[in-house]
Structures are given as structure tokens and as C-alpha cells.
Amino acid sequence: EATTGSRRRALQRDKGCLPPKRFRTTDPIFGLDLFFRFFRHVKEHTLLSWFERALSDNNTNTISVNVSGSPMFITIDTENVKSVLTSNFESWSIGSERISFMSSFLGTGIFTTEGPAWRHSRDLLRPCFERSQVSDVLVMEKYVKHFISKIPGDGTTIDLEPLIHRLTMDVALEFLFGRSTGESDNATTDKDREKFITAFNYCQDPHNAKPVEKWGILGFWLPDPTFKKSVKCLQEFVDKIIEDEIALGDSKPKPSKERYVFLHEILSQTSDRQRIRSELLNILIAGQETTASLLNNIFFELPRQPRILENLREEIRNHVGNEPPSWQQLKDMKYLRAVINESQRLYPIVPGISREALHDTVLPRGGGLDQSSPVFVPKGAFVQCFCYSMHRIPSIYGEDAEIFNPDRWLDNKSSTPLRPGWAYLPFNGGPRICIGQQFALTEAGYVIVRLLQHFEVFESRDNEPWREKLALTCTSFGGSKVGLKVHK
Numbered sequence: 128e129a130t131t132g133s134r135r136r137a138l139q140r141d142k143g144c145l146p147p148k149r150f151r152t153t154d155p156i157f158g159l160d161l162f163f164r165f166f167r168h169v170k171e172h173t174l175l176s177w178f179e180r181a182l183s184d185n186n187t188n189t190i191s192v193n194v195s196g197s198p199m200f201i202t203i204d205t206e207n208v209k210s211v212l213t214s215n216f217e218s219w220s221i222g223s224e225r226i227s228f229m230s231s232f233l234g235t236g237i238f239t240t241e242g243p244a245w246r247h248s249r250d251l252l253r254p255c256f257e258r259s260q261v262s263d264v265l266v267m268e269k270y271v272k273h274f275i276s277k278i279p280g281d282g283t284t285i286d287l288e289p290l291i292h293r294l295t296m297d298v299a300l301e302f303l304f305g306r307s308t309g310e311s312d313n314a315t316t317d318k319d320r321e322k323f324i325t326a327f328n329y330c331q332d333p334h335n336a337k338p339v340e341k342w343g344i345l346g347f348w349l350p351d352p353t354f355k356k357s358v359k360c361l362q363e364f365v366d367k368i369i370e371d372e373i374a375l376g377d378s379k380p381k382p383s384k385e386r387y388v389f390l391h392e393i394l395s396q397t398s399d400r401q402r403i404r405s406e407l408l409n410i411l412i413a414g415q416e417t418t419a420s421l422l423n424n425i426f427f428e429l430p431r432q433p434r435i436l437e438n439l440r441e442e443i444r445n446h447v448g449n450e451p452p453s454w455q456q457l458k459d460m461k462y463l464r465a466v467i468n469e470s471q472r473l474y475p476i477v478p479g480i481s482r483e484a485l486h487d488t489v490l491p492r493g494g495g496l497d498q499s500s501p502v503f504v505p506k507g508a509f510v511q512c513f514c515y516s517m518h519r520i521p522s523i524y525g526e527d528a529e530i531f532n533p534d535r536w537l538d539n540k541s542s543t544p545l546r547p548g549w550a551y552l553p554f555n556g557g558p559r560i561c562i563g564q565q566f567a568l569t570e571a572g573y574v575i576v577r578l579l580q581h582f583e584v585f586e587s588r589d590n591e592p593w594r595e596k597l598a599l600t601c602t603s604f605g606g607s608k609v610g611l612k613v614h615k
């Protein structure tokens with residue numbers, strides 16, 4: 128019977144594995160110094176650029192880091208990323224840490240399961256995102272109008288971020304649960320929705336949890352009553368929606384067009400309340416938090432870029448004038464799409480996709496001095512596919528990769544079109560690719576167009592550079608502080 132050690136050596140020999148470059152730590156065994164540096168960068172909102180430097184300073188696309196005695200790999204090599212996320216998908220888990228952390232407030236749903244349970248959740252959700260559903264953009268108009276009505280039109284400085292959260296929450300509630308907010312929704316009040324957003328913000332960011340704020344690193348191991356209260360608030364919010372839906376039963380007016388509503392579908396499939404609650408929480412978070420983070424980044428950047436803003440306005444004038452855009456018109460607006468792409472390139476909402484090896488396996492590249500040999504990955508080790516750096520590779524995006532320039536996405540005859548393939552991964556790739564991608568892009572486009580149609584002046588009121596606010600998603604730490612005017 129071969130020992131683990133001998134089996135590992137045989138695997139490495141057979142595949143020709145060599146070690147990648149190592150991130151140097153002063154404590155060679157546990158890498159404790161790394162832990163403290165990590166914590167400092169979290170606090171300073173500079174974690175992403177620190178990781179990026181770890182790769183660039185070592186002139187490598189794959190690096191191994193010693194985390195409490197076991198190796199973790201950070202890679203921006205597209206062959207490795209493709210292998211982890213698709214061709215060798217079965218060898219990787221979304222990770223025990225992610226499962227236990229996210230389950231602690233979202234329960235068991237599409238984000239926290241694998242294998243048959245995950246497939247089942249995905250199958251149940253898929254019909255929500257068919258073209259006929261996603262193309263129904265007018266569903267959004269009422270909520271976008273409300274969003275715009277809350278913005279002062281006289282140039283007063285405002286941070287759009289909280290309003291954006293409310294907007295994406297309302298849209299997600301209507302789209303996924305068929306809950307038209309306002310007079311016809313008895314289940315959740317404005318206040319409930321605000322409380323839900325606050326509670327979720329607390330849960331998703333353990334680095335800012337009260338005990339950590341007070342006690343530093345030690346706080347991770349202390350009880351946190353605010354966390355418990357916040358989880359209860361999230362659960363009560365969806366429970367109210369479920370109870371209301373059940374109570375309404377058949378007496379509820381049917382929507383004019385037959386739509387696939389996730390809430391109705393899951394209620395017809397199971398009576399397991401725990402499961403319904405968790406699936407709803409998972410998809411509600413997926414549906415509102417991500418698009419809010421994207422819009423926050425775009426509204427941070429756009430007003431700093433007068434030329435880009437003017438190009439976008441021109442495209443809007445040419446395609447839709449002052450009318451609400453249709454789904455097809457949004458698709459035809461290439462510059463709008465380029466702006467969204469460029470925001471997701473420089474400020475990816477999910478800057479790293481982390482996976483844990485289910486058994487001993489290999490990454491196809493990154494080992495040895497020339498980085499061309501496979502890399503051995505022991506069972507339980509983590510790999511971080513680091514989109515933030517991948518999206519800045521000069522050989523793919525050009526020497527101006529650090530600059531916000533939507534033109535790079537436009538096919539024009541004089542230059543080679545940008546086709547980054549696996550080096551551009553805002554929505555992940557492979558079997559767990561984001562299921563809400565089209566919906567998110569449509570919603571973001573619709574909101575941008577409606578905002579620019581309404582306000583003639585759009586100015587930044589913030590001199591700070593973009594800094595990360597990193598939790599489940601990543602967005603501008605400073606929000607989007609702007610001044611808008613209806614007329615010039």
C-alpha cells in the first residue's frame with residue numbers, strides 16, 4: 128500500500144511538476160508575518176494591489192504563499208484558470224471556508240452547495256434568466272424613476288451608493304419574487320428593506336465586525352451578538368415574504384404576462400421552509416448586491432471622465448433620445464457596453480475566484496524557472512484565480528492597461544480587436560458561470576441610460592482615487608459622491 132508521500136511523489140514525477148516561485152515570508156513555518164501584513168492591507172483597503180505586487184515583483188504569473196503552514200496559490204495564468212474553473216472542474220470545491228462563512232448567514236443555497244444540491248438549485252433558477260424574462264426591461268422603469276426622484280437636481284453633493292442599493296433591491300424583489308414594491312406589497316416596508324441592507328452589510332464583512340474593530344485580530348474568535356441579530360433580520364425579511372405569498376394564495380391578481388417567478392416556483396416544489404428561506408436569501412443577495420457594486424463603481428468613474436461621458440451621451444441621443452431604452456436598443460449600444468466592460472475590467476466585483484483542491488491535483492503551468500511546468504497542488508490547498516491582476520496584463524490589454532479607456536473594447540479597423548478570452552472573467556467561467564450575467568448587464572445599462580437622460584450635468588465631488596471595499600463583492604470604498612443637475 129503506497130503512503131500519501133509516495134503517491135504524491137509519483138504524481139509529481141509523472142506530470143513533471145516543479146514548484147512555482149514562493150512569496151517570501153519572515154516566518155518560514157507558519158507565515159505569521161504574512162497574517163499581520165494581510166490584516167494591515169485589509170484595514171488600509173490595499174489588499175488587491177498588495178497581491179498584484181506579489182506577482183509582479185516576482186515577475187511571475189503563479190506564486191505560492193505559505194498560509195499557516197499550508198500552501199495557497201495565486202495565479203493569473205489563463206491555462207491554470209481555465210483548468211480550475213472548467214476542464215478540471217471536478218477536482219475543485221468552492222471551499223470549506225466559503226461554505227461555512229456564507230452558510231452562517233445565507234443558509235444552504237446555490238452559493239453554498241456543490242454536487243447534486245447545487246445542480247438542483249441552478250436548474251430551478253435557470254428559467255428566470257431566459258431571454259423572454261430578462262428582456263422585459265420595462266419592469267425596471269418604476270424603480271428607476273423613484274431612484275432618480277431621490278437625487279437632488281440642483282448640483283447638491285450626494286453619495287449615490289445607498290440609493291443604488293435600494294434600487295437594485297427593489298428590482299430584484301420584483302424580478303425574482305414577483306413583489307411589486309409600493310402599495311401592492313404588504314410584506315415588506317421601506318424600513319424593512321433598509322434594515323435588510325444594513326444587516327447584510329454587517330454579515331458580509333467580518334473584518335469590520337464589532338469585536339474585530341475593538342480587539343483587532345483576536346476579535347475573530349470572540350462572540351458577536353450584532354452578527355446574530357443581523358442574521359435574524361435577514362431571515363425574518365424573507366420569512367415575511369414567504370408567509371405573505373402563502374397567505375395570498377390564489378386570491379392574488381395574476382400578472383398580465385406569464386412570467387417565471389422564482390418565489391412561486393420554489394413554493395410549488397417544496398414545503399421545506401428552511402430550504403425556501405435559504406434559496407431566496409442566496410438569490411436575493413446575488414441579484415442586488417452585485418449590480419449595486421457595479422453601478423457604484425461606474426458612477427464613481429464616469430463623472431471623472433468628461434470625454435467618455437460625452438461619447439456615451441452621444442450614443443444615447445442617437446439610439447434612444449429621451450425614451451426608455453428597449454432591451455434590443457441596450458444591446459446595440461456598443462459604447463455603453465464598452466464602459467461597463469471597462470469598469471468590470473479595472474474594478475471587478477469579484478476580484479478573485481477561490482477554489483480548494485478536493486484531492487491531490489496539478490495546475491498545468493507555473494512551475495520551474497520558466498513557469499512552463501505543471502504545479503503540484505495537495506488536497507486541501509487553495510488556489511486564487513486573481514482576476515484583478517489578470518484584467519491588467521499589458522500583453523493582453525496594452526501598455527495603458529491601468530487606464531480607464533472603454534475604446535479598447537470597440538472593434539475599429541485600425542487596431543486588432545481585443546479578445547481577452549479567459550483573461551477577462553468578471554462573471555466567472557465554466558459550469559458555475561454567473562447565471563444572472565445578462566440580467567445584471569441589462570439592469571446596469573438601463574439605469575445608466577435613464578440617469579444620463581435625466582441629468583444634463585454629472586460631476587464628481589470626490590478627489591480620492593478608487594479604493595477597494597472588499598467583502599462578498601468589491602466596490603468603491605468612498606461610494607460614488609457626485610453632483611447632478613437637471614439643466615446645464
Ligand code: HEM
Pocket residue numbers: 237238249252410413414415417418421476477480481553554555558559560561562563564566567568
Ligand atoms: C455585475 C453584476 C454581477 C457580477 C459581476 C457577478 C459575478 C458573479 C461571479 C464571479 C460568480 C461566480 C462566483 C464563484 O463561483 O465563486 C457569480 C455567480 C452567481 N451569480 Fe452573479 N454576478 C452579477 C450579478 C448577478 C445577478 C444580477 C444575479 C441574479 C439575479 C446573479 C446570480 C448569480 C448566481 C445565482 C451565481 C451562482 C452560480 C453558481 O454557483 O452556479 N449574479 N456571479
